[in-house]
Amino acid sequence: MSTEGLTLEDVRARAKEKLKGFCMVYKDCNGAPSRFCQGQHYGRPLGIGGMGSGASFHNNWLALRKLRLKTKLISEHFEPDTTFSCFGKQLSMPIMAASVAGVNSFGGEKVITEREFCQATVQGCNEAGTIAWRGDTYTYSIDESPGLDAIAQGNNGGVKIIKPRTQQEIIRFFKKAEQRGVSAVGVDIDGCGSYMMRKHNQKVFRKSQADIRELVTSTSLPVVVKGIMCAKDAVLAAGAGVAAIVVSNHGGRVLDSTPGTADILEEIVKAAAASNVMLLADGGIRTGYDVLKMLALGAKAVLVGRDIVRAAVGAGSEGVRLQMEYLQKTLTRAMLMTGCKSLSEISSDIVLRRQPEESQVVED
Numbered sequence: 230m231s232t233e234g235l236t237l238e239d240v241r242a243r244a245k246e247k248l249k250g251f252c253m254v255y256k257d258c259n260g261a262p263s264r265f266c267q268g269q270h271y272g273r274p275l276g277i278g279g280m281g282s283g284a285s286f287h288n289n290w291l292a293l294r295k296l297r298l299k300t301k302l303i304s305e306h307f308e309p310d311t312t313f314s315c316f317g318k319q320l321s322m323p324i325m326a327a328s329v330a331g332v333n334s335f336g337g338e339k340v341i342t343e344r345e346f347c348q349a350t351v352q353g354c355n356e357a358g359t360i361a362w363r364g365d366t367y368t369y370s371i372d373e374s375p376g377l378d379a380i381a382q383g384n385n386g387g388v389k390i391i392k393p394r395t396q397q398e399i400i401r402f403f404k405k406a407e408q409r410g411v412s413a414v415g416v417d418i419d420g421c422g423s424y425m426m427r428k429h430n431q432k433v434f435r436k437s438q439a440d441i442r443e444l445v446t447s448t449s450l451p452v453v454v455k456g457i458m459c460a461k462d463a464v465l466a467a468g469a470g471v472a473a474i475v476v477s478n479h480g481g482r483v484l485d486s487t488p489g490t491a492d493i494l495e496e497i498v499k500a501a502a503a504s505n506v507m508l509l510a511d512g513g514i515r516t517g518y519d520v521l522k523m524l525a526l527g528a529k530a531v532l533v534g535r536d537i538v539r540a541a542v543g544a545g546s547e548g549v550r551l552q553m554e555y556l557q558k559t560l561t562r563a564m565l566m567t568g569c570k571s572l573s574e575i576s577s578d579i580v581l582r583r584q585p586e587e588s589q590v591v592e593d
């Protein structure tokens with residue numbers, strides 16, 4: 230199917246058609262209890278929703294909605310600079326595709342194969358001037374890793390995240406990543422709660438600080454720990470020598486009832502400030518306005534999960550490119566209106582906190 234002249238709206242309409250039974254491609258993907266994908270109750274499959282009641286997924290969205298952006302308008306005109314340097318690469322924006330795997334389970338190969346999904350994500354990100362992170366799931370192995378293959382094929386770097394498998398398995402993945410042009414590697418330590426890995430009898434483990442240190446020293450690549458949701462874990466990960474941490478609740482997919490990431494980001498930023506670890510965040514980010522909020526709370530860059538799935542399913546790499554460009558455009562507009570010339574000028578001064586409130590969902 231041709232992708233020429235497509236708008237992001239067209240991409241999402243196509244995704245809605247293809248993802249029937251999994252995702253309704255709502256205007257606001259907010260994980261509210263009434264949403265089609267939500268609530269993995271009583272044996273209902275996880276799909277693209279959240280664990281258990283789905284509250285962790287919803288809380289990500291609510292946490293961002295509690296923040297308002299303040300305009301600051303009087304100064305000489307400027308064009309905001311969104312460029313960002315990450316693992317030795319100069320990116321057009323502080324926004325990357327999140328490590329996501331297992332998308333072939335949303336309707337099977339007639340919707341998208343795992344290889345097509347990984348290739349579309351890597352290529353679309355590269356075309357927009359950024360990079361993709363790639364995930365890991367029960368169908369992946371050292372010999373069958375569509376994410377590593379896509380990064381190698383894209384020839385422009387990317388980040389490969391491995392589930393908290395045995396130390397030996399992770400180190401073998403890291404070694405393979407070194408040979409395949411990957412920019413950084415890491416572990417989603419919250420993957421020890423992975424529903425899909427357990428369901429398919431693949432062992433995942435909690436990791437100690439010594440385990441993380443062993444992983445850091447096992448490779449020449451920068452190592453990332455993803456899935457940090459408390460100050461203590463941030464300090465332990467930084468102490469183990471990681472290059473970056475991602476404040477993330479896995480899009481609400483590993484534990485019910487966690488806070489939204491934007492609710493706990495600042496306390497983790499504060500705890501990690503004494504180290505030189507790079508701090509990233511994800512969860513519920515749908516626009517450049519959301520990106521700016523996360524950066525104002527202290528994240529250096531962000532990852533986007535579900536919207537990239539929809540973009541790739543809707544129109545392959547072209548969909549991903551359009552999605553990334555939309556995020557960059559809205560971030561640029563938000564920086565212009567809040568008086569931030571470059572990423573280094575973004576601070577907590579530009580956000581206003583509202584009182585927590587019940588979700589106000591407009592169904593579409």
Ligand SMILES: Cc1cc2nc3c(=O)[nH]c(=O)nc-3n(C[C@H](O)[C@H](O)[C@H](O)COP(=O)(O)O)c2cc1C
Pocket residue numbers: 276277289327328329330331332363364365366390417455477478479480481482511512513514532533534535536
């Ligand atoms: C379908 C799906 C699969 C995912 N697979 C992985 C994975 O393999 N590894 C990982 O680190 N995170 C995985 N995640 C979590 C994302 O990396 C990211 O943390 C989350 O999607 C961000 O929230 P958002 O979807 O609201 O943007 C997955 C998320 C989704 C929705």
